[in-house]
Amino acid sequence: MRMICTCHIVPKDVLERLAGDKKLSAELRRGAADSARVTDGMRTLRTQNGELTRLAQASGAHLVELAAAPKVTVYDCKHSQTLPGMPVPGAKTSTDATAKRCFAETTGVAKFYQAVFGRNSIDNAGMTMMSSIHFGKGYNNAMWNGTQMVYGDGDGKLFVDFTKGDDVIGHELTHGVTQHSLQLAYSGDAGGLNESMSDCFGSMFRQWSAKQDAKAADWLIGADIMGPTAKAKGFKALRNMAKPDDKAALAPQPTKYSQVTPGMDPHYSSGPPNLAFCTACLTLGGKSWERIGQVWYAALTTSGAQPHMTMPQFAARTRQLATQKYPAQAAVAAAVDAGWKKVGL
Ligand SMILES: [Zn+2]
Missing domain, CATH: 3.10.170.10 (Elastase; domain 1)
Known part of the structure; x- marks a missing residue:
């Protein structure tokens, strides 16, 4: 499996x-x-x-x-x-x-x-x-x-x-x-990363479609599919990348890597890497897909197949790529670093 x-x-x-x-x-x-x-x-x-x-x-x-x-x-x-x-x-x-x-x-x-x-x-x-x-x-x-x-x-x-x-x-x-790229498994750290990749690029697509910069984005996942009964119960989305433990999310998540436990459903363990990405984008400012998104895409597509990649390994890879891709823009690497530090990595 x-x-x-x-x-x-x-x-x-x-x-x-x-x-x-x-x-x-x-x-x-x-x-x-x-x-x-x-x-x-x-x-x-x-x-x-x-x-x-x-x-x-x-x-x-x-x-x-x-x-x-x-x-x-x-x-x-x-x-x-x-x-x-x-x-x-x-x-x-x-x-x-x-x-x-x-x-x-x-x-x-x-x-x-x-x-x-x-x-x-x-x-x-x-x-x-x-x-x-x-x-x-x-x-x-x-x-x-x-x-x-x-x-x-x-x-x-x-x-x-x-x-x-x-x-x-x-x-x-x-x-x-x-x-078709990193081939992340769907359990353990890799599972959380797999889910997080989908939230990061899903949110980026939403922001790109709306021509929004990181600060204007809602960073919510599933806000537009919530029905009237779910809304009446106080739920505004499935997940909140900017605040993974948001009680108004149908599936609140951990915010720190130390809270990720073995066997956790990837929809929950994706909380820390989601927050790291969101924090990096907000720290750097501008449009999420222009620089931080490029670093994440490079980590996803230029690392070979790594089905059991851990979150610390992924964090290290993005830190490395931020410096490699933007050698003259130290702010990019600093923002990526701030993102991972926020979740304890
Ligand atoms: Zn998914």
Whole structure:
């Protein structure tokens, strides 16, 4: 189970907690329980897909560029759980708002990776970016299953249509990028780093789309997929990168590396590296993707396959790259250092 990539945006335990919340209606609780079960059932598929990528890279399989820019395709599951579903012709101008949005945002992520990092799709070889929408009935999650994106509509109360979160789309597709670069495992320190990569690049995509600098950014993950019932309960997002232990987050996280324990769900152990990245960006100022983001991208894509990388190793690598990439700008390395110091590394 080395390359598990549990790439759901909503952690399973959050769904289980909602399923057991007696203050919610029986229908909502049942929906949350169903979503948790499907979330769990995808594990085998993701593991196998990740393993195939690992084997291909380990055997030195030649990476052939498939296309100069990725094709973006959208499929409609029509509320079934059959993947990929029916193709949506002309998704770009579809009358289905979800299909249209999914196409626009996925195209946006492709442009973000191309324009900001010079990356050609998930695998850097023009891989088609495939998404399935309307997965299941009121399914409360979104995921990267190792080869494609899958989006539920949400139950409309706890969560709304998962394609509404640009950070969610950026987060999930980044799991694919990690699968094709650092190949981080999904447990231990590496698991927390894997989740954090997705939050960092998901948030950067959100900021890049809004042309925001680090100070103007909300640094929230999943703010736009929270439904009215979740909001009424005081929840504003899934996670808060600037304040991982925020009680208004559905899944509050540790803030210090010393609080990360063995066996911790990666959606929680990602708190310290998220805070380190956010702190580095705020310390340096300006746009997150212009310098700190470049350091993180280089750490993700120029370190080879390191499935068991620890957080101290990743911190050391970013410190090294900050100096290498910006030798004449000491403020970059200082900001990266301040970020890691904030979380005790
Ligand atoms: Zn994830």
